[in-house]
Amino acid sequence: MLKTYTYPKYDYRTPPEVGSDKTLKAPVVIVGAGPVGLGMALDLDLQGIPVLLLDEDDTVSIGSRGVCYAKRALEILDRYGVGEVVCAKGVSWNVGRTFFRESEVYNFNLVPEPDHHRPGMVNLQQYYLEEYLVTRASSRPGIDLRWKNKVVSVAQTDKGVTLTVETPDGIYTVEADWLIAADGARSPIRRMLGLEVEGKIFMDRFLIADVVMKADFPAERWFWFDPPFHPNQSVLLHKQTDSVFRIDFQLGWDADPEEEKKPENVIPRIKAMLGDEREFELEWVSVYTFQCRRMGRFNHGRVLFVGDAAHQVSPFGARGANSGLQDADNLGWKLKLVMEGKAPARLLESYSEERVYAADENLMNSTRSTDFITPKSRASRTFRNAILSLAKDHAFGRSLVNSGRLSVPSFLVESSLNTPDEDGFAGRMLPGAPIDDAPVAKDGLPGWLLQSTGNRFQLMVFVDDPATTDTSALSQLNVGGIPVEPLLVSRTAATSSALPCVHDVRGIAAQRYDARPGTSYLIRPDQHVAARWRQIDAEKVRAAVARATCQQ
Amino acid sequence: MALNLNPNLSEAGKRYFSAYSPGDDFYELLIGAHRDLSDEQSELLNARLILLLANHIGDIGTLREALAVAREGV
Numbered sequence: 001m002l003k004t005y006t007y008p009k010y011d012y013r014t015p016p017e018v019g020s021d022k023t024l025k026a027p028v029v030i031v032g033a034g035p036v037g038l039g040m041a042l043d044l045d046l047q048g049i050p051v052l053l054l055d056e057d058d059t060v061s062i063g064s065r066g067v068c069y070a071k072r073a074l075e076i077l078d079r080y081g082v083g084e085v086v087c088a089k090g091v092s093w094n095v096g097r098t099f100f101r102e103s104e105v106y107n108f109n110l111v112p113e114p115d116h117h118r119p120g121m122v123n124l125q126q127y128y129l130e131e132y133l134v135t136r137a138s139s140r141p142g143i144d145l146r147w148k149n150k151v152v153s154v155a156q157t158d159k160g161v162t163l164t165v166e167t168p169d170g171i172y173t174v175e176a177d178w179l180i181a182a183d184g185a186r187s188p189i190r191r192m193l194g195l196e197v198e199g200k201i202f203m204d205r206f207l208i209a210d211v212v213m214k215a216d217f218p219a220e221r222w223f224w225f226d227p228p229f230h231p232n233q234s235v236l237l238h239k240q241t242d243s244v245f246r247i248d249f250q251l252g253w254d255a256d257p258e259e260e261k262k263p264e265n266v267i268p269r270i271k272a273m274l275g276d277e278r279e280f281e282l283e284w285v286s287v288y289t290f291q292c293r294r295m296g297r298f299n300h301g302r303v304l305f306v307g308d309a310a311h312q313v314s315p316f317g318a319r320g321a322n323s324g325l326q327d328a329d330n331l332g333w334k335l336k337l338v339m340e341g342k343a344p345a346r347l348l349e350s351y352s353e354e355r356v357y358a359a360d361e362n363l364m365n366s367t368r369s370t371d372f373i374t375p376k377s378r379a380s381r382t383f384r385n386a387i388l389s390l391a392k393d394h395a396f397g398r399s400l401v402n403s404g405r406l407s408v409p410s411f412l413v414e415s416s417l418n419t420p421d422e423d424g425f426a427g428r429m430l431p432g433a434p435i436d437d438a439p440v441a442k443d444g445l446p447g448w449l450l451q452s453t454g455n456r457f458q459l460m461v462f463v464d465d466p467a468t469t470d471t472s473a474l475s476q477l478n479v480g481g482i483p484v485e486p487l488l489v490s491r492t493a494a495t496s497s498a499l500p501c502v503h504d505v506r507g508i509a510a511q512r513y514d515a516r517p518g519t520s521y522l523i524r525p526d527q528h529v530a531a532r533w534r535q536i537d538a539e540k541v542r543a544a545v546a547r548a549t550c551q552q
Numbered sequence: 553m554a555l556n557l558n559p560n561l562s563e564a565g566k567r568y569f570s571a572y573s574p575g576d577d578f579y580e581l582l583i584g585a586h587r588d589l590s591d592e593q594s595e596l597l598n599a600r601l602i603l604l605l606a607n608h609i610g611d612i613g614t615l616r617e618a619l620a621v622a623r624e625g626v
Binding site for chain 2: 365368371372377378379380383386387389390393394395396399400402405408411413428
């Protein structure tokens with residue numbers, strides 16, 4: 001049935017351990033080669049940690065599934081080396097329109113601010129993202145990616161985790177120091193360890209269809225409440241790549257999933273929506289329900305949970321894969337420091353702390369959207385429709401319309417890793433914030449601030465001119481074996497700089513960071529602010545790095 | 553006091569990173585207040601709520617304007 005995409009079939013190779021008594025020892029095993037498991041492997045690879053990545057299947061996701069990749073996820077994918085190909089292949093969009101019955105009542109623009117490298121959202125079928133990540137991971141010698149390798153048992157001690165892995169040729173045993181479960185919403189690892197995930201299932205069903213058609217719909221997200229072609233329910237339209245459109249129809253709880261999936265029932269719905277006789281073909285159809293739930297904590301001894309294995313949200317807001325990639329972003333550097341003995345295991349508590357905080361934000365926002373989109377009582381529906389009727393003419397009404405609050409990164413302002421501000425700052429780059437991008441030049445070539453950050457601790461120092469700034473305190477900054485690399489952000493084009501330097505060509509970085517000469521930001525390897533000051537003070541930097549790595 | 557038709561919700565001491573957050577906070581409270589009520593009970597709650605808020609606003613000119621705007625769309 002699929003017409004625009006040919007699924008790759010990845011080679012299974014007999015693991016050398018099968019049929020021998022040899023136990024495979026691995027520092028880190030990741031289970032599940034979906035977007036999050038693959039991202040996790042690439043993150044650890046950037047940290048120089050060898051990874052064994054196991055997947056029970058031998059291809060990418062079937063059907064388009066995750067479609068929207070948000071700005072922060074794209075920035076993380078840039079670090080993983082696939083941001084460019086995802087953006088080039090995907091459909092970039094910023095504008096969302098909301099319709100109530102026959103008319104548009106509201107629209108939003110995800111990036112009201114220019115001068116960011118990545119757009120608010122890129123739409124791309126999940127199989128493309130996975131394929132690019134697989135290609136990238138396969139090119140990395142440190143990543144041992146094994147298809148058709150299914151974990152059938154797991155046991156952990158305080159020293160590590162023992163796994164039994166089943167392959168078409170037999171079983172073998174792996175002893176891992178650390179196990180990362182990226183094995184999805186139904187997580188067999190979670191189940192085998194007897195761990196709970198709590199939350200609620202929503203009593204509603206949605207029909208999801210990928211449709212190939214030549215249509216001149218703009219690259220925008222269109223959302224209908226109670227449209228004439230599908231009364232009393234909601235409909236969502238998204239443009240994907242290769243002329244594929246994603247259409248999502250709310251069906252109600254009483255719908256029969258098997259009946260609804262039949263082309264003879266799907267096609268009339270789409271025809272009614274298009275309102276004309278234009279040609280289209282169905283690529284993929286599914287009926288889904290969803291749950292909003294998470295594990296109580298994401299670290300359990302030597303086992304760490306990422307992505308849907310740890311938390312699941314409703315699809316409204318694209319907060320699934322996007323937040324999963326942020327889990328990987330948060331965990332990689334922490335696990336490396338713990339594995340190398342440069343930080344105590346307590347640092348992994350902060351992975352759970354920070355990502356539970358983010359998961360709760362995602363759960364809250366996606367639950368609110370769900371409650372608005374699918375009201376569960378007459379009072380709730382009356383309020384919803386009242387807001388939609390006020391939205392057309394009144395700004396306050398528009399601010400209350402909730403057709404999905406699209407994925408944005410959490411500001412981890414309550415994290416114990418942050419050093420509280422001592423100095424006054426305006427703006428939003430406060431400790432715990434994901435750092436803002438800005439156009440800069442490096443060695444005379446135009447680029448972006450985020451491209452000069454990530455993967456290591458950095459002290460970003462704003463200067464007027466590197467040649468006339470005393471940067472002696474910045475060389476050789478090292479805190480318990482953790483180097484802190486300086487990054488000068490210069491107001492003027494540097495003639496010469498002994499330290500890494502970017503030129504804030506239009507002053508936008510200084511503006512976004514509320515910076516003056518001497519302002520310095522300690523940036524974590526996952527591109528979040530750990531601390532900031534108005535002057536360079538090596539002692540304070542040391543204390544802040546110690547705090548950000550649980551060394552105190 | 554002219555009727556304010558721009559977004560105007562916020563909570564003291566709370567910092568928002570998305571413009572939609574204060575409105576969504578309020579809406580969740582509002583819908584939550586109706587949980588487990590019958591339709592009739594919900595109607596009564598709404599009536600009581602309007603009376604409480606009207607008294608709080610106090611200015612009858614503003615209330616007159618609000619009543620007119622509300623009525624327009626019904």
